[in-house]
């Protein structure tokens with residue numbers, strides 16, 4: 001029987017868009033734990049932020065930071081050897097994203113060239129990040145510990161946004177969007193990272209079935225890369241219409257409430273398939 005691996009977005013998905021609480025998802029988290037299903041945080045968050053949420057949820061599985069910038073595998077998690085780029089603080093790290101300074105430089109170049117008002121989190125003080133992200137001071141500090149991608153906001157409406165997206169793509173870099181920010185990345189995305197990590201699980205366990213759950217455009221590549229894609233609702237109750245995949249399941253509620261019911265359903269349908 002295949003083993004299940006779950007890839008999950010955090011902001012607006014496992015964590016409530018406004019309060020960042022995962023409280024409503026506790027039942028499903030416990031069910032995954034008792035079924036020994038790995039829960040791979042696959043998020044735009046930095047490693048520093050993710051480590052906080054791993055501690056709070058008791059998660060010890062690998063994770064994917066900064067929209068696919070890097071895969072962090074705890075040392076000894078897989079029995080087999082695999083190729084990684086660096087060893088750091090007990091993780092074997094596979095790097096996929098361009099260095100942060102490179103994407104920041106590209107963003108500066110676009111700002112100068114177009115005159116469009118672009119503000120990256122690296123240009124902002126902690127207070128501005130706190131306000132835009134709805135975070136406390138300590139958490140806003142962790143947002144700014146970037147290694148790969150740069151979240152940013154654009155002034156000037158949708159026309160300016162389209163211009164910026166075009167300029168990013170012209171440079172061979174990647175644009176995506178989460179619940180609050182635009183993101184500029186190297187040639188990496190969540191989907192590439194998910195495929196590589198899935199490969200490591202397959203080598204370890206043989207047959208693996210993957211599920212993915214997210215809420216925004218930056219989850220599209222992840223949802224395309226998994227066997228079972230699930231979309232949760234936005235705070236207003238609607239869906240991100242840019243995220244559409246044939247056969248995709250949709251949760252019945254936003255954020256962690258939708259996560260909870262969709263994952264409980266997933267576990268039941270998976271176990272009913274039987275050995």
Ligand SMILES: [Mg+2]
Nearest residue numbers: 009011012216
């Ligand atoms: Mg999200």
